[in-house]
Amino acid sequence: MKKVENILRQNGHRKERIIQILSDIQRIYNYLPKEVLQYISGRLRLPLSEIYSIATFYAAFSLKPRGKHLVTVCMGTACHVRGAPAVLSRLEERLGVESGGTTSDNQFTLKTVNCLGACALAPIVVVDEEYHGQTTVNKVDKLVKTYEKDEN
Amino acid sequence: MRKTKISREYRQHLLVCAGTGCVANHSFDVKEGLQTEIIKKGLQDEIQVITTGCQGFCERGPIVIVQPDGIFYQRIRKKDIPHLVEEHLLKGRPVKELMYVPSPKEAPVPRMMDIDFFRHQRLIVLRNRGRLDPENIDEFIGFNGYGALETALTKMTPEQIIKEVKNSGLRGRGGAGFPTGKKWELCRQEKGRDKYLICNGDEGDPGAFMDRSVLEADPHSVIEGLVIGARAIGAHQGFVYVRSEYPLAVKRLKIALRQARDYGLLGKNILGTGFNFEINVTQGAGAFVCGEETALIASIEGRVGRPRQRPPYPSEKGLWGKPTNINNVETWANVPMIIQRGAKWFSSIGTKTSKGTKIFSLVGKINNTGLVEVPMGITMREIIYDIGGGIPHGKEFKAVQTGGPSGGCIPNEMLDLPIDYESLTKAGSMMGSGGMIVMDEDTCMVDVARYFINFTQEESCGKCPPCRMGTKHMVDILDRITRGQGTDKDIAMLETIAENVKLTSLCGLGQTAPNPVLTTLKYFREEYVAHIKERRCPALVCQNLISYIIDPELCGGCTVCAKNCPSDAIHGEPKKVYEIDQKKCTKCGICITVCPPKFNAVRKVSPSLT
The missing domain is CATH 3.40.30.10 (Glutaredoxin)
Structure with a gap:
């Protein structure tokens, strides 16, 4: 979670940067892992349901691992x-x-x-x-x- | 001053296009190759290689222009480089084989400005395209860049700036065409200290890419426009929202912002005038609806991009509830030229209601594909035939689609229509962001309508029922028609749903979504009827309504089709006529592409044989 913490820091732990934060996370993991979303939900005090809603609304995000x-x-x-x-x-x-x-x-x-x-x-x-x-x-x-x- | 530096220190300049299209065609390899070869010949002190932004003639990439001669080279490959350097740069003999040839029978055209594609254009927004390195602010300044900013900040009051923009007649280039000066004035008149500016770079219309090109080729002109606007409106914070599909545009914009800050053209105390303005870049994440202003604002705020009811308009309550002025990339890029050359000059170009130029992306079934900037009032025919060079392979023109998923298809009879906001709306289409997709006789208009409705259905945010359900019903009906299962009632039903979605949707996406269906029904109704009554697709596109056959008269028995067929559906003996087993055929069309031109024996027929 060290990398995730870095991303949060770069984005100033700001809720309104959530789309950018998710993009950065996806760049590292190739998708949005559940545990990471749970973690940032706690750190940003943003309900997981809201993060889920954003992650499924925007086409660039994937909740499933992607191929090589x-x-x-x-x-x-x-x-x-x-x-x-x-x-x-x-x-x-x-x-x-x-x-x-x-x-x-x-x-x-x-x-x-x-x-x-x-x-x-x-x-x-x-x-x-x-x-x-x-x-x-x-x-x-x-x-x-x-x-x-x-x-x- | 830089201009002189550029032409004085070197004998010649090679401008290598580094827009997305040319980069995809390995223009960076070409640049490296040129540099290596130039050093090899010892010309490095005489000739400089520069990468520029998009030239607009993307289909011909990678493009290399030799200045000051103005010689245009196209489709340069690594293997062409030694010959090019030896002949042109060393011996001064331009290489004919690498030049643009309008058609096989014509002679090559050496100079860029003699090529029809460029000759008929009028460049205001794209004035710097391909002549400067977008990652170098000095070159922009060398071409008078940030001069308009200086004028606006030191010689004009905010009211004067707004008056100038109003008088110019500039209207929003993102689609609806709201007068820009009026919009600025409304936002300026709002009370409160916190106001925001937004540059809408969420260019989602499929087939439109002018905003990408402007951001990639000339990011400083957008920044300059924004700072001038900020001064006029009284804003101190701006956002440029760029869609995630444009990584190169984001990269160049960020470089440009950093350089502008270093030069005191952005940030605190701009040009020593005490005026402060900062710009942030926000990236989208793949949602078409975010091009709608209230959805875009929601997205910047870190929420799901769903539009809301207007009024209140963003000029009253926008980003974080504060007055916000939002214009698209092309609109902002027009601003510096209006300040620099004056409203009178700008309004002398165009038609009565639509001033200045508009950039169109000319794509689809057209010979010269790329970006064109033309004065408003030009006809569709001039764009397609004079600039675009007509339809490839001697095919018949059928329609041109403008305005993206919100626009419509315009038929042959209306090609002489002078283009402006009003005339396009009257034809059932709209200006939109400027996509212009040319369709020929091989394009099925029912399939095109289905394509667009399917697009808006997928991109509908789902908030309001007319858009969410209406588009779904229309897709279902069009799916049935293109599968050959249409009924007599379908056309009337489509029209009823379309009218209702148009009247009752919440935002522009839904209100304009039915346009592709309505215009194709208006101008190409007979194609719908053929699909429904005769189970036939006249353009031979809809897979369920066609079959592939081998003409026994033409088949040479060469075995190529049988060898390439992935579903093992083609049988026969070498040197004899081959046949397609219709039950096994998956209609992938490989046979038609591999059949040697000397036989040309595979054909499509409709209705389907199965």
Whole structure:
């Protein structure tokens, strides 16, 4: 909890900084662990129910552990008209999980985002902060393979 | 003064674009490669490499511009670098192969300002795009930056500043178009010492990214606008709310704020005038509704971002119950130019009711994708054809969607409409933040309507029933129609729900959510009818209504499709005609992308064969 205490200090133990605090925690743990939320609830004197409400309202937060690689498919309008739905369904099929899910070997979490604002590269898939533009059903197959290869 | 420094010390400058689009295409590798190669050739004292903010022509990234010649290079890869340095920088012969070519039959266009995409634009907000390093305040100052702040703080009273902004005719660039000067005045007139300013950078409309680009390419112009506004309104604390999807914008903004503080342009006793103003950055966490002002305020206060009833408007009771003035990124970035060049100059650009320029992000099925800043009153046709270069692959234009999920789809017949706030609203759409998504004959308008309603349904905060339940019912109906299970009553039902959601929702998100449905029903009704009556998707998009087939006349029996089919649905013998087993086919479309162009044998048909 030392790291968590650091985050609280950086944010001045201020309740109104809760969204920033949760973002910082998620950056360390990759998700929002229950024990950490309970801990900050006590430290900030903020009801756990309120923290839970914020953590479930904002799409960036996850209460479940995520896989090693985060695969994000942009579903913005420009991506949509250039074929993002086909790319997403191919990824779902290939990884064997639905959007929001994590593969059983904990390697990949698949999620969607509404717009990354990089529409000129549509359709976009982001893997661990690396952008892959102008993706196609074929390209994502190769993409998944490269990340799988990295494991071996 | 810096301007002279830039052009005097070096013979040439290479401006490497470092906006999100170009960075995604490895522009930092290109920068490093250029620097290494320049040192290798011993040119480091003559040629300087600078990274700049977004150039706007993102699809052509990574972009490198050579100054002072103004030569525009596009899609530069690492392997192109030695040749580029050798030919252009050493021997003075620009490299044709790396230049922009409008179409395969035309000659390359060497100079940036001769490219149609740039030639027709009028830059006010984006005036510094791609010409300065956003992480260096000196360059901004070199281009007259913070000059307007000095004027506002030392030569003008708050009332004069407000009058100037009012006279300029500037209206909010975030969507609704409320007069900015009027808004400032209302907030100034409120009693009380604690007032707040907010810069809304929660650019959630899918397909719009001008605010990201402004924050990345020219963060100081936003800061300058905010400090001028603070002086006019009498605020001492400001917040810039940036959505979490824009990490680079946040990074550059934070650097810019630090530099402005160091230079005495922000913080205590700004420019020695005794005026104090501080700016904090707040990051969102992925909620579209936070773009609505009262929801955004709730989010800064550390609460769930749910809108509340207005009035009271934020100008009376905003952040922590205090008078608050909120404008979006593009609006703030307009302010310094209005102070610098005057209201008269600004109001000479645009139409009767809409002054100045507007940035649009031109995306979708269009040849030249990117950000364009144009004077209000320009027609949609000029943007799409003169600047955008028309529709790719010789396809037919179908519609252009403006205003994000709150906007509508505008058909071909209305392309000559001069763009301003009123004309777009009259067409059933709205200005919104400026997303412009071009759709061609391969776009299904029912699917587009379903896409947007699904979007607002997911993003609805759930507070008021019309938005929460109305959008859900509309999604259900549109889902059925796109699956081929629509009924005769569906269109009338959609219209009734849409009208009610529009009239009775609490905030702008719900009130405008039905627009995509209403405009597609108005302009593309026949597509709905085809889906319902004939179980047919004319654009061949809706998966349940189409099938993939191999044309026996065209199939060359090359086996590529069968080898690539992930569900083993394609059978046949080499050198003979292949066939798709419709029962096994999952309609993933891989076969159509891998079939060699010389055969082009895979086709989509509707209605579905199964």
